[in-house]
Amino acid sequence: MSGQSIAVYVPRDSSSLSLGAEEVADAIAREAGSRGADIELIRNGSRGMYWLEPMVEVTAARGRVAYGPVTVADVQSLFNAGLLEGADHKLALGLTDEIPYLKRQSRLTFARVGIIDPVSLHDYIAHGGYRGLATAIAMSGAEIVQEVTASNLRGRGGAAFPAGIKWKTTLDQNSPQKYVVCNADEGDSGTFSDRMIMEGDPFVLIEGMTIAGLAVGASEGYIYLRSEYPHALRTLTQAIEAATRAGYLGADVAGSGKPFRLEIRLGAGAYICGEETAMLESLEGKRGVIRFKPPLPAIAGLFGQPTVVNNVITLSSIPAIIADGGKAYNEHGVGRSRGTIPLQLAGNIKRPGLFELPFGLTLRALIEDFGGGTASGRPLRAVQVGGPLGAYFPDSMLDLPIDYEAIAGAGGLLGHGGVVVFDETADLAQMARYAMEFCALESCGKCTPCRIGSTRGVEVIDRIIANRERGDNVELLRDLCETMTAGSLCALGGLTPLPVMSALKYFPEDFGLSTAKGASME
């Protein structure tokens, strides 16, 4: 491209595509062609402001200027108004970086998402990519692990286990073959941070996994990607090919003399395969059922070998941590929750999207200030934090800080950072039933409390709703939830009682119980 061409950005991530980004991009190309305008159409990732997608950006003299949400019908008027000069238009959003929703974030992990061409290695490096790897190559495995430990990074997949401890465990294993496995089976409802980063900046994940491989002595990496993410598959595949061609992956990683190869494996649609041991089974070509622990995967994981299993966001946070030091990362956050977390706002919310910020903001600030309240405009009734296994919190609890310990202390979990908002029309008894039904649908069927309990849970809640021996059945539901919590083999059966019991506790009237009686149910 000549220096004369004007960069126009139209996202290629699946959310934007589902909102018509492909058609918009085509329309822009056609329009530019018909006008003889010299543009470079770049398909970037999403900035995460979904109510503005497809959001088109143009590099103007004053910086990148945004327009959105753009439809095909708007394209001509945008060109007429002077899109390529960053001129004003009814869809103009001003300088992208100045949009408050973006400006108030602390984008460490998502630093490049939406800015670069996701499959351009050149772009990645130009925007600070592979600085972490360069630093890591000069360090010993133990030093890298020490840096991760110092960052206090905890697993972003949901369990929040300190990444440094996990890595050290694998590093300490004396085994000729170790693995790094990235859990990209992002199945929680209302979450999409993994997808966004894989579609918007796949190299950061590749770099993170490569550093993990160097750190623990693993020569092979696998990304276990859910099959429902075809666009992520495409960007990741292109990025792995580019990294391999450029010598960032392969027998000699970036001249380090050490090997690291990376492959993608597709899941087959089972939620349970997002649980790390079921995922390892699936990776080995078996049915995705839970393995008991111990042994931990860090000691005996994939094919029985020591394996680091981390979520996409955890691994994607590594390059910045190594490049800028664990200490810098640790400076963000509160309490034992350090660094930043990409929160995903969804459900009945005016401004849904992804929001990366340091731990510590309250749920209310997130939902009201950034999310703009309910999309329906009706009063908010409940918020489910942490995906389908997270608790339902009533409005009265929204002053909780977003912090692993605080949310857990309130009987919930932060999980993978999904926040789903419900307005006053929500029936929480139905949501409790749905939680059991979800568990019944997705249970691997191995352990009894989950296999039989979730199905019985649906039946018991149905009887409560239908007012058949309601009192006895509420008692039975409580017993069942206790059994599932204490007895289940993994978090699916073990945490399903969270949404069920929180719904019963905070919204007893939806179950036909008096407020006082429901509250006493805890």
Place this chain on the structure above:
Amino acid sequence: MLSINDKDLGTPARDSANLVSVEVDGHAVTVAAGTSVIRAAALADVAIPKLCATDSLEPFGSCRLCLVEIEGRKGFPASCTTPVEAGMKIRTQSEQLSKLRRNVMELYMSDHPIDPFECKAGGKCELHEMANAVGLVHVRYADDGRNHQHLPIDDSNPYFSFDPSRCIVCSRCVRACDEIQGTFALTIEGRGFNSQMVAGQHERYLDSECVSCGACVQACPTDALMEKSALEKGRADRAIVTTCGYCGVGCSFKAEVRGDEIVRMVPNKDGLPNHGHSCVKGRFAWGYATHPDRVKRPMIRKRISDPWQEVSWEEALAYAAAEFKRVQQKYGRGAVGGITSSRCTNEEAYLVQKLVRAAFGNNNVDTCARVCHSPTGYGLKTAFGTPAGTQDFDSVAKADVIMVVGANPTEGHPVFASIMKRRLRNGARLIVADPREIEMMRMPHVEADYFLQLTPGTNVALFNAMTHVIVTEGLVNEQFVAARCEPHEFKFWREFAAEERNSPEAAERITRVPAAKIRGAARLFAQGPNSAIYYGLGVTEHSQGSTAVLAMANLAMATGMLGREGVGINPLRGQNNVQGSNDVGSFPHELTGYRHVSDSLMRAEFEKAWNVAIDPEPGLRIPNMFDAALDGSFLGLYVEGEDIAQSDPNSQHVAAALSAMEIIVVHDIFMNETAKYAHVFLPGSSFLEKNGTFTNAERRISRVRKVLPALAGKEDWEVTCALSNALGYPMDYSHPSEIMDEIARLTPTFAGVSYEKLDRLGSIQWPCNDVAPTGTPVMHVGEFVRGKGRFLVTEYVATDERTSSRFPLILTTGRILTQYNVGTQTRRTGNVAWHAEDVLEIHPHDAEQRGIREASWVEVTSRAGTIALRAAVTERVAPGVVYTTFHHPETGANVVTTENSDWATNCPEYKVTAVQVMPTARHPERLPADRVIAAATPAAR
């Protein structure tokens, strides 16, 4: 369901020298590191409720009944999946645990009849026992919830039924199929509440790849998978430990009995050959023992053209004795003899040879081992000093390279195959040398590194080529050879092995195995570190059978693969007591312990003990007996448990010899082909009806215990005693233990064996004496039994049985899992559900040339005769080779086999017959049922 009275410790033992002490409910217990909490508790006599855990399977952690509290740990860890840690304090009982367990049981019972009267196991299944144990009496979940009660029963297997409505999805069956049997026939289909155990690709059990070993039935904790016999007869009231009467693996079983009826056979968890596993024959195919065809009364007839007459035991025995005496008076002392069988106990075989030597006064005794593993005895005794396999079965678990030659373990020795497959799944490498692609070549998680598909009859050339590679590529274990072997013989042999005519390239022209493969396999074998050879009749039943055994000995010695665990030369013996019948003196030239009759010092001991003079000259071998009968010099025969008319080669010759004899006494459980030529029929007792011992392929002596009363009133050893007494030589034993005591007194390798010790130890591997009071699992440790190992030159000599333009193909034979040899037993059981007929496997190339299509009838013609059977066109056999099994008498094996035999032992060359195969419209007439049952195979034993 486990056997009655079996204690289940929950998880398997762990092998660790490190000991860990923990406290369970205040009881201190010390266990090997890696042991689970549930097992530690069980060892401290604290029973933790459980359903998915059982000590024959790796822990699984699904039932969630065995949850416990551990001091300092959050929550309720499952005791089956939690390994002990030093100082751990475990609580197995608390109010919370009780409630949790009761609530889990309640979930189980919400999809299962809670009423024990509805339980097909009479409430004695583990599920109902656990419901009791946790105090569950009532299920609170509404009875209109989702359930599995509508699922149909799968009754397709002849021996067990699967009722999915009673399944609790614990996966014990699936895991047993995977971990124990290694067939991977079962799986859990669907997920969550829809999870369901299915066979194959959701097929009926019988249509799936299930081999009906029954491991799943044994593992099932509920009444979902149950033996049909147990469903019909109810729960046993006692269990008797005994030894299987089928193959040479010699599995230990618990015969569960109710009244005078067997309810079921359950493999014994403490049984060292099988560790609680079994195959379809041992576990299920015992119904022949009570089949109506059993002969229950002695019978005599003057001429073989006369009808049989039922008589008393006294009359039959007196008649037989008088006839033998008459023949001896008329034709000489050497005119009579006896044949023992590998199917009989050690004590019975011992008595028959004693009768021949003491009462007949000659050495005309031989055994059916003549026609199967005699080259093994000859070869291994010559090279090492002991005519037996060098290892115990468990040794295979330490092998790094396993070479299987001329054996088909998954069909012939299925329980040992399972142990071998487990080792292969855990990483051992596999070399298969066979004319035909056996199942072992490629099965779940097992694939052979080398398949040496040699032309039948060329084993020696193959082994010589492997040793050529060892010798010429510097792979000889010089240290071992220098320390352990005869140096001169080795030097001479080394030069022989290095000769160009023994190179893989030269061998390729003979064996048709590519030289590169021979080289690769030889290198892999030499690399070890532990390489073991397992072989079968594909090695021995050849004109160079003994040479091949010696050649394998050379290979093992040159690479130092002897004298420790994980290595060795291991014959897979076909019959339950091939080893034992040979050990106790069944050969015409040897007394017990393989000592030559010409040894006067040793003979003197027997003469003193038996109070008779023993002929110092070896007697007649089986083939010599037939020749002598036609000469008119051998006219009386006592045959116990062996159908020579069917089993021995060249049927016409055998028939003529038998017809020429004046007194033939057949002692068997069924009328057989030989009985057609007999004058006296003495009804035998099956292995379930008598006391005694069998010795399996690993030299392991195990007790056979009487489970049922003898159908004809006498155990076989009693019959032989009575015959001897009638002949005027007194035999006065009150129990087989006294016979074993006599063997022990007279045989150095058995000196330490007694029934008392067998009862105490379970089983004993000989040699057992003062040096090895509890027996000898691995032989030749430190030194060979004969001192230095012998390298003998093993020149390859092609068999006389050559292909020609008239007989261009080579026929070779084998057997399949569900049938046993000639089918005398298995064809009288539910095993008839499998393998409806024998078929001829032929390569597509050979089939096309002859216009033979799949399933079309073909005639197989050799120089000796013609048989007809259906063709199966397959690439499992190489071009030029055809293959069949001989379980069905219509096939008429010995019509085509020739009289070629091993140069050293006369073992017939059953494995190589030059034939022509042509399509035929002819469809052989079905033989009458009695002939069908009685017919024999030459091949499989």
